Amino acid sequence: MYYDLRYYKDQTFKIGGLGGECIREYWIDNPKEYIDKCLKRASNYSEELKIPTKNILEKSFEELQKDYNIKDQNLPILTTLLYKEVRTRNHHSKSIVENLLSNYYIIVPLMDKELYKLNRFNENIEDDNLLITLIFTRYCPKLLDFKFEGRRSINKETIKFAKKINEKYPLKLEKPEFLSKTNEQMKNLTNKNLTKSNNSITYNSINKYIKEVFSSNSF
Incomplete structure (x- = not known):
């Protein structure tokens, strides 16, 4: 394992293809x-x-x-x-x-474990956009309002069906205890040690914190 010696002041989000x-x-x-x-x-x-x-x-x-x-x-x-x-x-x-x-x-x-439980062959809809629509609906619904180029769009029936699936297999979000605690600790470190040039914290100031996190029972 490695650790990125940066802490983002604003929460940053990315949709990735890990687990392909x-x-x-x-x-x-x-x-x-x-x-x-x-x-x-x-x-x-x-x-x-x-x-x-x-x-x-x-x-x-x-x-x-x-x-x-x-x-x-x-x-x-x-x-x-x-x-x-x-x-x-x-x-x-x-x-x-x-x-x-x-x-x-x-x-x-x-x-997303719940999505593996879908029987994609038995659902009564044929639309190649169903999977991406379900992903948008599940994780970031505002993406459904995004304007695609060339006047392309996602079929409204597909959006409705994706929402129906999401209701049947709801996304279960749990915030581990160590995350809320460690993020608060990181903010304190950031306020004290953040350098304007690279938005990063020095290794010495973070070393003890990392050891505590990775050796904690909750982690």
Whole structure:
């Protein structure tokens, strides 16, 4: 992990495409095949790794099956969900949290768990703009009023349908306790140490603060 030695005085927002691999469909192993592959790799390092690896994966698949209400315990979709829920979140969330501590918010629609529950093949609407409309509706509704060039626009029925989906799968925002506390601490540091030239804080003044954040229970 790294830390950006800047703190944005004004909250800054960005819509990003992190987690794009979540919408690819080439994880074709079912859970049993995937576990067998992992056990084979584990044995290359140590035979002792095999049992805990097997236990962790089986428990993870069991939890995913319950969470997504999947009846068949050996469908390939469970392996895809494991990738989305574990590898992707671990990989991308590090940089997302680092940016949050700088008062910089990255909105990542492709890591929105509720959207994975949509059955896009059964919805009674055919419009290639539905996904982007849903993203606008969900995270920044004002974008729906944005004037596109060439007199292009999003169909009103599509907007209405996106709102309907959003009501069924509402966005659940939670503000972790450490964020509100640390942002207040950062503002205090900013007021004392902000340099006019580069809007940044020196490493010495922030070092202790960073250690406290990353070693806290809430983090």
